[in-house]
Amino acid sequence: MQSLPGLEIRCMGPRSARFALSLAPAVILALGIVLLGALELLQSYNEAARRGEEGARNLVHVLAEQTERTFQAVDFTLLGIRDAQTTIADMPDNDARFRGALKERLNALPYVRALYVIGPDGFITHDTDYPSTPQVSLADRPYFKAHQEDPTLGLHIGQPLRSRSVDAWFVSFSRRINHPDGSFGGIVVAALEPRYFEQFYRGLSVGENGFIALLLREGTLLARSPASEAAIGRSFAAAEPFYTYLLRSPQGVFWAPSPVDRTTRVTAYRALGTAPAVVIVGLAQQAVFQPWREHAAVVFITAVILLGLIVALIFLVQKSRRREQIEQARLSRVQRLEGLGRIAGGIAHDLGNTIRIVQSTFLLLKPSLAGRAEVLSLVNETDQALKGARAMIERLLAFARRQELRPEVTGIDERIAGFVPILRQAAGPRVSLDLNLASGGTAALLDPVQLEATLLNLVLNARDAMPDSGTVTVATEITSPPPGSVGIRRPSGADEQWVQITVTDTGIGMPPAVLERAFDPFFTTKGQGSGLGLSQVLGFVQQSAGDVQLDSEEGRGTTVRLMFPAAAREDRANDNLGPEAAVGLGELRS
CATH class of the missing domain: 3.30.450.20 (PAS domain)
Known part of the structure; x- marks a missing residue:
């Protein structure tokens, strides 16, 4: 017979050192990406700063060369005007020919607004703006005083001043004019516009x-x-x-x-x-x-994507490892329970045969003891004790998946709804019973009597876990096949759906040590009872090709999930077959 799915008990411990070591390469890779990204950003930042400095240095070099040539052109013009002024003796003020020569020179200098000559008295003698230039003394101008006071002064570049003729900023470039005897003869000025x-x-x-x-x-x-x-x-x-x-x-x-x-x-x-x-x-x-910021954005987005992939990889590895650990724990528990089941089944079978022989012997002895009331009473008491032992043996056989089942296509919601009065009575007056039946009439192939016994067993356990008061919730729903169910042999055309019955209480819950052994036969923490209740539940569900999951946390209650494959179409079509055919289908599921 193919092995059936086991049970899942969520009581996993901390991650092992082996798992931590398996994550080390991913963590190192993530740190490497962050480090490389940071180094790349630092290097590109320094490179952007270097390019910025180089660009500014190159541009200022070109502009300085251009500005020097501009100043030299202005200075050459001033030297030419000064030489012409000193060469021509007794030139009248505002000489037309000389003014024409000044304008020709001015046309060659687009950056100069005006050229003019100032006499030693501070008044303009020649001007390209003539006759619009006002006749005012410029002896108070700093550039005039500078040449007047320093005969050795060469090209003088003055501070920006407001023009008295056009009310605009200009920068004066000026040269001194000397008389033949070396005395001050005025200055020649070029007015450059900052614009x-x-x-x-x-x-x-x-x-x-x-x-x-x-x-x-x-x-x-x-x-x-x-x-x-x-x-x-x-x-x-x-x-x-x-x-x-x-x-x-x-x-x-x-x-x-x-x-x-x-x-x-x-x-x-x-x-x-x-x-x-x-x-x-x-x-x-x-x-x-700005280019570095754009590059940094690309690097950052790339790093985030890579780190996201690594995080996803770590998550998948962690999920896979956790699933592997759960499956290993499941397999270990299933193997342990299988071993216990085989032992319990063998013992129960042998004891059952012995009890049947003893019960048969008592049955034959009773007629001969009709006149001996005391002995007959003792035989009857012993026979009752043997019946209790027989019931315990039947529960052991259920745990060992050897009990005789009569499976039939059973509507889960309808069966539970009809069994509610007994469940409410079992819950007692201090415990409320809530129902949430939502499987939509889905049926499963199982023994309905054993299903009711299982639910009754779980409700009684829930009641015992809530000595003061509480709530037991019985819910149903359609779910996907649980992990480990892919190996179950099912009839052709079976639906890929399972129906899940959940019994939840708000009781004291179970610590991990108790949760680990909850399905072991004869294990109980109540101080009374046989400890076969959950063992019988496990045996019935697994014999019905189902699965059991048990979640519990100390102080927060317990949840038991019973999962059964939904009945296949063939099962529903054969709903009215005889018990022998139903048993045959049950064997196919197991």
């Missing part, structure tokens, strides 16, 4: 919140893009790079918040070699690290 630099810088790609600035060496801002009208002419001598870095090196890169808008940037600076000016390029930290 030119702002527009030129605006066309360069410095990213969002990036900036380009041109400042004097002493920290005064000449031009900036994006334009900042309030910042032009403002001194930033107390900010970097003027405060520290420029004193150490004429060029460099540093990270710091901007003193204008407080945005953190990587800033590259370069001082011009031919003029007292500095070009600064700032790339916003957010823009510099």
Whole structure:
């Protein structure tokens, strides 16, 4: 006979060291992924910072070269105008030919707004804006005073000033004019517009919140893009790079918040070699690290996916190992109970034969003892004791799956509903009995009398587990085949459904040690009784090709699940067959 499914008792202990070791590679792999991801992010972060610094350094280098060429072109123009002014003696003010030459030079310098010559008295003598230039003295201008006071001063780049003629910012580039005797003869001036630099810088790609600035060496801002009208002419001598870095090196890169808008940037600076000016390029930290953030998002998502797969793998391994442990425990218990069943069955069979012989002997003796009342009474008492022993033997045979069953197609819900009055009486007045019959009229091939005896046995056990009061719930439902049921031989066309009967109480429950031995024959914690109740339940269910699951937790009650294969179509069609045919179907199931 093929072995039948066993029982499941959920009293597993802590995980073994072997299981922990089996998880070690997955944990090491997960840690490796996290470590590699962190190293990759750190390396790519440093690489993004390096690229940002390199980009700022390259751009400031190009702009510094371009700015130096611009300043040199302006200076060459000023030198030419100065030489022409000193060459032509007694040139009248606002000479038309000379003004025409100035305008030609101005057309070659798109970044210069005006060219003009200031006499030693501070008044303009030649001007590309003539005659719209107001006749006012410029002797108070700082660039005029600088040349007037220092004969050795070469090219002078002044601080941004507001033009008195057009009310716009300009930066003065000026050279001194000397008389033949070396005395002060005035200055020649080129007025550069900061807007030119702002527009030129605006066309360069410095990213969002990036900036380009041109400042004097002493920290005064000449031009900036994006334009900042309030910042032009403002001194930033107390900010970097003027405060520290420029004193150490004429060029460099540093990270710091901007003193204008407080945005953190990587800033590259370069001082011009031919003029007292500095070009600064700032790339916003957010823009510099935007590619890194996108890369980090990809790395993070990839790491999360891999870690999720590892967690899923660990979960599946853990689930498989737990299932393996449960199956091993199930197999061990089934083998143990099978051994006990064979022993109990053999003993019960032999004792049953002996008891039948004794009972037959008593039956033959009774007529000859009719006149001896005391002896007859003793024989009757002994015969009653033998009947009790016979009942115990029948329970042992049930545990050993050797009891005689009369299986028939039985509607589970209908059978239980008809047996409810007896179950309520067995539960007693202090225990309430709740029903939840939801198997939808599903039938199973089993012995209905033994089913009722099994339910009665479970309700009595539940009542004993609730000495004060409580609730016993009897429920039915359709379920899938339990683990270990795939080996059961079933008739062709059988439904792949099982019907489950659940008996739950709210009693004291069982500790793991008791739960482990709950189905052992003669094991009891009540101090009375034979200890064969659950053993008989187990034997009946397994002999009916079913399965038993027992869950219990100390202080939280006990749940017993009886599961039977739903009756196949052939079983239902043969519902009216004789007992011999029914027994034959029962043997096929076993």
